[in-house]
Amino acid sequence: xxxxxxxxxxxxxxxxxxxxxxxxxxxxxxxxxxxxxxxxxxxxxxxxxxxxxxxxxxxxxxxxxxxxxxxxxxxxxxxxxxxxxxxxxxxxxxxxxxxxxxxxxxxxxxxxxxxxxxxxxxxxxxxxxxxxxxxxxxxxxxxxxxxxxxxxxxxxxxxxxxxxxxxxxxxxxxxxxxxxxxxxxxxxxxxxxxxxxxxxxxxxxxxxxxxxxxxxxxxxxxxxxxxxxxxxxxxxxxxxxxxxxxxxxxxxxxxxxxxxxxxxxxxxxxxx
Amino acid sequence: xxxxxxxxxxxxxxxxxxxxxxxxxxxxxxxxxxxxxxxxxxxxxxxxxxxxxxxxxxxxxxxxxxxxxxxxxxxxxxxxxxxxxxxxxxxxxxxxxxxxxxxxxxxxxxxxxxxxxxxxxxxxxxxxxxxxxxxxxxxxxxxxxxxxxxxxxxxxxxxxxxxxxxxxxxxxxxxxxxxxxxxxxxxxxxxxxxxxxxxxxxxxxxxxxxxxxxxxxxxxxxxxxxxxxxxxxxxxxxxxxxxxxxxxxxxxxxxxxxxxxxxxxxxxxxxxxxxxxxxxxxxxxxxxxxxxxxxxxxxxxxxxxxxxxxxxxxxxxxxxxxx
Numbered sequence: 001x002x003x004x005x006x007x008x009x010x011x012x013x014x015x016x017x018x019x020x021x022x023x024x025x026x027x028x029x030x031x032x033x034x035x036x037x038x039x040x041x042x043x044x045x046x047x048x049x050x051x052x053x054x055x056x057x058x059x060x061x062x063x064x065x066x067x068x069x070x071x072x073x074x075x076x077x078x079x080x081x082x083x084x085x086x087x088x089x090x091x092x093x094x095x096x097x098x099x100x101x102x103x104x105x106x107x108x109x110x111x112x113x114x115x116x117x118x119x120x121x122x123x124x125x126x127x128x129x130x131x132x133x134x135x136x137x138x139x140x141x142x143x144x145x146x147x148x149x150x151x152x153x154x155x156x157x158x159x160x161x162x163x164x165x166x167x168x169x170x171x172x173x174x175x176x177x178x179x180x181x182x183x184x185x186x187x188x189x190x191x192x193x194x195x196x197x198x199x200x201x202x203x204x205x206x207x208x209x210x211x212x213x214x215x216x217x218x219x220x221x222x223x224x225x226x227x228x229x230x231x232x233x234x235x236x237x238x239x240x241x242x243x244x245x246x247x248x249x250x251x252x253x254x255x256x257x258x259x260x261x262x263x264x265x266x267x268x269x270x271x272x
Numbered sequence: 273x274x275x276x277x278x279x280x281x282x283x284x285x286x287x288x289x290x291x292x293x294x295x296x297x298x299x300x301x302x303x304x305x306x307x308x309x310x311x312x313x314x315x316x317x318x319x320x321x322x323x324x325x326x327x328x329x330x331x332x333x334x335x336x337x338x339x340x341x342x343x344x345x346x347x348x349x350x351x352x353x354x355x356x357x358x359x360x361x362x363x364x365x366x367x368x369x370x371x372x373x374x375x376x377x378x379x380x381x382x383x384x385x386x387x388x389x390x391x392x393x394x395x396x397x398x399x400x401x402x403x404x405x406x407x408x409x410x411x412x413x414x415x416x417x418x419x420x421x422x423x424x425x426x427x428x429x430x431x432x433x434x435x436x437x438x439x440x441x442x443x444x445x446x447x448x449x450x451x452x453x454x455x456x457x458x459x460x461x462x463x464x465x466x467x468x469x470x471x472x473x474x475x476x477x478x479x480x481x482x483x484x485x486x487x488x489x490x491x492x493x494x495x496x497x498x499x500x501x502x503x504x505x506x507x508x509x510x511x512x513x514x515x516x517x518x519x520x521x522x523x524x525x526x527x528x529x530x531x532x533x534x535x536x537x538x539x540x541x542x543x544x545x546x547x548x549x550x551x552x553x554x555x556x557x558x559x560x561x562x563x564x565x566x567x568x569x570x571x572x573x574x575x576x577x578x579x580x581x582x583x584x585x586x587x588x589x590x591x592x593x594x595x
Binding site (some may be wrong): 008010011014015017018021022025026096097098100101103104105106107108112265268269 | 342343367373387
């Protein structure tokens with residue numbers, strides 16, 4: 001992902017419009033998604049309310065924070081949409097045999113996939129998540145952030161998007177070799193949901209599982225930005241966690257780059 | 273413009289097991305056979321030429337085009353496209369070529385055509401002026417006005433191929449690779465494509481390498497043909513010499529004033545008889561139509577004649593079979 005390729009506002013807008021059309025064409029699926037997102041936010045909020053009513057110390061943080069955390073988890077999942085990310089696009093192109101048309105374009109393939117992914121994230125945010133979030137905001141009277149926490153959260157959110165992209169992209173590269181990654185993708189999403197703290201906060205895990213999740217990149221995608229949002233990581237803790245995300249970006253970025261080279265060489269020598 | 277010398281491409285093909293538990297054994301097998309898809313091909317294309325690249329299915333045409341576009345690495349030999357090595361300098365090469373595969377589209381399936389073009393403008397970094405000028409010109413030329421706001425999903429095949437050709441030329445490439453662009457395309461759309469390609473070639477000097485199975489494309493567009501078979505170069509030269517060299521059997525139809533019985537003529541063979549008409553075939557080097565007409569006209573009253581040249585399809589079939 002070389003910045004020197006130059007991403008102008010125009011390029012960004014072109015990708016965004018494209019993704020907008022991709023989504024708007026399947027209108028039924030759009031409304032179902034919107035309804036699903038809202039319903040999920042509503043239900044996680046109520047589940048935590050009910051759990052707190054039974055036992056006020058169930059998760060160790062006050063209820064309003066827990067609800068913010070849970071609603072944000074749903075919002076982030078709807079934005080990142082890891083079930084149907086760039087890996088699925090790459091796999092489908094490979095199966096149709098049109099991946100060549102993508103590789104043939106005078107643009108770095110990884111950067112191209114990233115720009116496409118950013119377009120879809122922006123569209124999902126604007127049309128799916130923002131409306132649901134506004135409703136949830138009033139429904140659960142979510143709290144707004146102070147400035148330093150907001151800045152930390154936004155940084156962490158950007159890092160989260162990049163980590164998520166790299167993981168999805170690596171899966172996409174695998175599909176160039178295996179042709180089908182539906183099962184791998186399913187397993188990946190199951191692990192992601194469990195070890196990322198998206199549904200259940202990692203701090204209520206038994207310590208052994210918590211240690212495992214510490215060594216996996218998944219918590220960079222959900223737990224870190226979400227914990228920063230509710231103020232669980234502040235000050236030095238926040239910086240440390242941002243550092244963890246940054247390290248994973250570096251590692252996964254390097255890995256995906258090397259893998260892309262290998263896979264491309266293989267595809268181009270073997271003819272796919 | 274395009275230089276190809278001693279180009280070879282080999283593929284490794286896994287050996288499919290037969291018999292019991294074949295599917296399972298295939299999973300663990302690493303046996304391969306080597307297939308030479310392109311075997312020592314040398315040719316070159318000059319600036320501004322339109323060259324027809326023909327051969328049977330699986331002859332190695334698409335493989336060669338893929339090596340020219342930089343998405344396949346040659347096993348050995350050299351390829352340069354306007355001085356650029358396509359595989360080593362894929363990005364630089366991508367900017368100067370346009371590629372259309374008749375069977376595949378580079379356009380985004382669910383997106384209105386004009387939005388696909390907008391995205392290509394960004395990807396190819398096309399200047400505003402060039403983009404607008406090309407679009408304003410190509411859209412009416414290809415009769416795309418009606419589909420410009422339609423997604424590719426809803427287009428007919430002819431419209432889609434025209435839309436793809438327009439897309440491939442938006443960035444003013446020096447070279448255009450067309451891989452079976454007219455496959456399954458109706459005659460009207462085909463005419464648009466022919467006119468469009470020759471116009472662009474004439475006006476912008478775009479070099480075109482065209483693979484096709486439709487000899488109409490070759491006759492309409494190409495001054496030169498390169499024929500390959502099983503990865504080998506079979507013929508490289510102009511269309512007329514190919515006809516001279518391989519289209520050796522010509523036919524003569526003679527219509528007589530009244531029905532006549534079958535008879536023999538020297539150096540020609542009677543192939544068909546129908547009412548007052550008879551057809552003779554003869555070898556280009558053994559007889560001329562005039563000689564035949566004279567010798568037949570001496571014996572029978574001739575009403576009308578027609579000389580039938582072998583069609584290109586016939587010649588190409590002979591060429592494919594001559595190996």
